[in-house]
Amino acid sequence: MSQSTMAAPCGDGLSGVCATTPDARLPRAAALTDALLAAAPKGAAQRDAAQPHDAAVAALGSDLVRGLTGVLAAASRARRAGQASSDAGRPPALVRIGHYQIASALGGPERARRTGRGAGAVRPFRWNSRTARRTIALAALRTGLDGRAPTPSEAVGLVLSDPGGPFGVGRVGPGSCADWVASLAPPARAHVAAEATTWATRLWTALDWGRLDPGSLAVGGADRWWRWSGSAPEAGCNGEHPHRPCRVALRGHADVRLTPASGAGGSSPGGAHLAVLDGEPGASTRQALLLSALVDVLSGARSPGAAPPPARVIGWWPDCGRAWVVPVDARSLAGAANAVVTAAATLLGADAPGECAGDR
Amino acid sequence: MTLAPAPPRPATAVGAGAVGAGAVGAGARARADLRDRAPDLLERLRSPGTPRPVVDGGLAGGLRAWLEDVAAAAGRDGGGADLPGRGRPAAQVVVRDGALVSTGEGGRLRPWTLSDLRSSLTRTIFRLVTTGAALRHPLDDALCALSVTDRGDDVLEMVRRLGGRDRAALRAFARARASSIQAQWRPVPPAWLPRTGERLRVPLAGGAVSLTSTADLVVGRPSDGRSSVCLVRLPARGAPGVGDAAARTRRALALAETLRSGAPPLRVATYDPRTGQVACDEADGAFLTAAVLDVVGALERR
Numbered sequence: 001m002s003q004s005t006m007a008a009p010c011g012d013g014l015s016g017v018c019a020t021t022p023d024a025r026l027p028r029a030a031a032l033t034d035a036l037l038a039a040a041p042k043g044a045a046q047r048d049a050a051q052p053h054d055a056a057v058a059a060l061g062s063d064l065v066r067g068l069t070g071v072l073a074a075a076s077r078a079r080r081a082g083q084a085s086s087d088a089g090r091p092p093a094l095v096r097i098g099h100y101q102i103a104s105a106l107g108g109p110e111r112a113r114r115t116g117r118g119a120g121a122v123r124p125f126r127w128n129s130r131t132a133r134r135t136i137a138l139a140a141l142r143t144g145l146d147g148r149a150p151t152p153s154e155a156v157g158l159v160l161s162d163p164g165g166p167f168g169v170g171r172v173g174p175g176s177c178a179d180w181v182a183s184l185a186p187p188a189r190a191h192v193a194a195e196a197t198t199w200a201t202r203l204w205t206a207l208d209w210g211r212l213d214p215g216s217l218a219v220g221g222a223d224r225w226w227r228w229s230g231s232a233p234e235a236g237c238n239g240e241h242p243h244r245p246c247r248v249a250l251r252g253h254a255d256v257r258l259t260p261a262s263g264a265g266g267s268s269p270g271g272a273h274l275a276v277l278d279g280e281p282g283a284s285t286r287q288a289l290l291l292s293a294l295v296d297v298l299s300g301a302r303s304p305g306a307a308p309p310p311a312r313v314i315g316w317w318p319d320c321g322r323a324w325v326v327p328v329d330a331r332s333l334a335g336a337a338n339a340v341v342t343a344a345a346t347l348l349g350a351d352a353p354g355e356c357a358g359d360r
Numbered sequence: 361m362t363l364a365p366a367p368p369r370p371a372t373a374v375g376a377g378a379v380g381a382g383a384v385g386a387g388a389r390a391r392a393d394l395r396d397r398a399p400d401l402l403e404r405l406r407s408p409g410t411p412r413p414v415v416d417g418g419l420a421g422g423l424r425a426w427l428e429d430v431a432a433a434a435g436r437d438g439g440g441a442d443l444p445g446r447g448r449p450a451a452q453v454v455v456r457d458g459a460l461v462s463t464g465e466g467g468r469l470r471p472w473t474l475s476d477l478r479s480s481l482t483r484t485i486f487r488l489v490t491t492g493a494a495l496r497h498p499l500d501d502a503l504c505a506l507s508v509t510d511r512g513d514d515v516l517e518m519v520r521r522l523g524g525r526d527r528a529a530l531r532a533f534a535r536a537r538a539s540s541i542q543a544q545w546r547p548v549p550p551a552w553l554p555r556t557g558e559r560l561r562v563p564l565a566g567g568a569v570s571l572t573s574t575a576d577l578v579v580g581r582p583s584d585g586r587s588s589v590c591l592v593r594l595p596a597r598g599a600p601g602v603g604d605a606a607a608r609t610r611r612a613l614a615l616a617e618t619l620r621s622g623a624p625p626l627r628v629a630t631y632d633p634r635t636g637q638v639a640c641d642e643a644d645g646a647f648l649t650a651a652v653l654d655v656v657g658a659l660e661r662r
Contacts, residue, residue, distance in 0.1 A: 028582060127508075129509050150551075153491070153553075186494065187504040188504045190491060190492075191484065191487065191506070191509070193493075195556075195557065197554070198556055201555050205582050280570070319559050320620050
């Protein structure tokens, strides 16, 4: 990885993004582990890297809220003018924005054409072998790291033998992955296990786990969220304009989180997030990758005890073997906030908003 | 490279339908005999304990550089780049299994056909067998497994619409495929790190061109300096498992694996459950060069 790591051009508002292309060094796991363990950037970038209480973070949060407020107002205007899309009417009470929504919103017509779905199209979530494989595989990986299973397929078997148990996939209850898996007939469960084993094996073999400190390592785990609530006037049936609340929830997802070593200081930036992604990197990749860092930064501002944000986020695409390392700094976070506003505008049927102030 | 044939046994040699020097054949008449030597196919593919070739550290980079030059010309009209923040080209050229598929249609879902259904059933049965799942009623079990995929609704709806005769034919088809696959394959040992249904997708020229392929089975650890990984592919809808198209598929699979992992696979094979034939190659430099030429030809014919 180091051999062919290249810094992307920093023009057009980009800041030091590293697009890591495959290199000749084998095993590959060593290179990806190096990227995960690399020291936090020094100098201005590090100072910018979202110390939870500084003015930059406060400004970032303000800009994001201002952008989302503007989106709500624009969506409301569009609905009142009858200009919104066919699902016009009441706006959704809750808008969840994660990697997928950002990729869809920023991917534009090309992505929509390739996938056959519009950027604003929302498919209701349901469990299937593809949506469940990550959850199961990460649980299996934890099982393997704990030494309870020697191989990915055996680890997946252990997880699925008791999906709601202590070494299972997590939450139990209606709509949970655990309940869904438990409801499956053996052939379906075997298919899910095969899919999860493939996914788990990729990550299992992607890193040199022995070099990672178990005390600072989190594999999977619950997504982190940052929530905001706003409202905008809506057209009433008698011409009134009651304010209807709308909540926006940002989903910070990372498959592996490496927190700074204890000697680095409790709240100083450091560590890294790794996200395993399907397909290949695209136009929206950089912003979507930064979402997990943005959520950590914004959450940290509200909760001083929260985990410090990462110094970099790494996207890894096993389908094509590529990895991108994106440093976290004020500029990149502002870009991610802009992407969030754009995604919100797409999901709410508003016109494309302007940029957040922080990205100027 | 040809998988070494099984020790001479009259029953496997006759009527096996082997084609070409690179085939290990086993037809329906030889099924019982194949069952006796079921472990052989996987073991011969993997060849545990035998020395493996050292990876040429510059090979993957050289192949990529060659392809990038060609792909850059092919994708110039799109003008895209996958550097962060740059837009993706307006239309992506997709080269699937070494052949040009279409322009910009690579990811589009299309309606299911009966051929798709049969292909999916075959792949699912293969997947269940190689991962050690019990198959009692092949059609029902495979449909149950397919029901939890992202196209499960399409599959079940198609089967629901089938008439009695078609459904009976499908049941017989699934039974035959299961019998053939179970006779020749066994569950892959967990230590060999089996992966099933792996997608390979290598972007070139900043995403203007994409090389795609799928491996139905991958075994072996990622390379640590020696070739290690073996890939197996079942034929696409109705395509033969041997012949020129299958050979091109093997080359494409080996090339995609080399580009994404930095190391050529140890072996790449196609398996046709209709005939029981397995064709296999070692991914050496000449083989991968031929794979690049396939891509070059596909892009030049565009």
